[in-house]
Amino acid sequence: MVKINETNKKMNLLTLPGDGIGPEIVRQATKIIKALSPDIIIDSAPIGGAGYDADGDPLPKTTLDKAVKADAILMGSVGDWKYDKLPREKRPERGLLRIRSELELFANLRPAMLFDDLVNASSLKPEIVSGLDILIVRELTGDIYFGEPRGIHRNNKDQREGFNTMRYSENEIRRIGDVAFQLARLRKRRLCSVDKANVLEATELWREVMIETSQDYPDVTLSHMYVDNAAMQLVKDPKQFDVLVTGNIFGDILSDEASMLTGSIGMLPSASLDKNNKGLFEPSHGSAPDIAGKDLANPIATIMSAAMMYKYSLNQSDKSDLIEKAIEKTLAQGFRTKDIMSKQSIEVGCEEMGDLILGNLFNE
Ligand code: NAD
Secondary structure (H helix, E strand, O other), rough: OOOOHHHHHHHHOEEEEEOOOOOHHHHHHHHHHHHHOOOOEEEEEEOOOHHHHOOOOOOHHHHHHHHOHHHHHEEOOOHHHHHOOOOHHHHHHHHHHHHHHHOOOOOOEEEEOOOOOHHOOOOHHHHHHHOOOOEEEEEOOHHHOOOOOOOOEEOOOOEEEOOOOOOOOOOHHHHHHHHHHHHHOOOEEEEEEEEOOOOOOOHHHHHHHHHHOOOOOOOOEEEEEEHHHHHHHHHHHHOOOOEEEEEEHHHHHHHHHHHHOOOOOOEEEEEOOOOOOEEEEEOOOOOOOOOOOOOOOOOHHHHHHHHHHHHHHOOHHHHHHHHHHHHHHHHHHHHHHHHHHOOOEEEEEEEHHHHHHHHEEEEE
16 A cells, blocks of 8 residues: 655645634644645635535535545544534534545554653553554444444334444455555554454454455564453553554544543544545544634644654655654643643643644754
């Protein structure tokens, strides 16, 4: 999968601020991208509730058309309780699921990495989490979120019954397996595949195909773990892991759990890639309607998502490193948003955190 875009042509970036805190966090990341890439062409479009408000559709056609043409996409987040009464197809989250599926963004990369200065922000003991650096690779376009049949019907006992279908084809499993093995090769060469093969046939096949795929990667050590044990091990001894690969629903839950190891969900970036490494980059958290518009949001997950964009889609790892170092420096200077505050730190808002990281970009 490591096939990368040209670096010398002008890049087109599409930003999708979305809802809630989305616009404020994307604004911070955009400042940094403009400083690092003065030539980049940046367009913006609505998605989620903003898409519904603009066009009656959480993924307006104009937004999808722009996304298809862009080299990379940076998203904020979607969702707000005010849309909860809309029909399912019109709800903000459908816009996100549809763009992932329309662009075939099947590989979701969620690194959970703890900055040294945040070791006390984690709810776990420092010795358990210090130095943590794991990568969760989640399959994103299959599984129970997309499987048919699905719905709510009246069953033969005249009761309402809800049902969804967990489905994985071997091709879908093999292609996410290939991505995970290749990423493991760039790290410590240890891959743990997470399933529930003792109970669910779909994941029994998952395990079989992972073992078959491993034949192509003899230099990577493959292990397997049931999802319930993985959830436990992530809080007991998270540093035992290097790369984890899992399906859509297990990955959704485990990566949120992993976010708390890093201190706050506001610290966790993500990349969703297609087979050519074109990607949609977004924080792992939601739109946090409870703090939207109050300048309280932590923009670091979104800024780290921009770092992932440079690394995975734009083939500019040097810029990715500059961003990570600027974040590290800002945290070392003691600045914190409210969600990661600790004693003796200096509390700043979303906007100021963006400015501080920007200021540290080129300051050695
Ligand atoms: P959430 O992630 O939005 O918020 C959970 C908690 O974390 C809240 O207390 C929030 O204030 C806090 N939080 C989240 N991001 C933060 C940040 N950057 N800085 C500081 N604090 C932060 O999850 P939720 O409350 O379950 O969902 C709210 C909405 O977001 C819902 O509509 C949901 O569907 C949507 N959602 C969207 C995405 C996405 O766009 N990828 C993901 C998850 C949830």
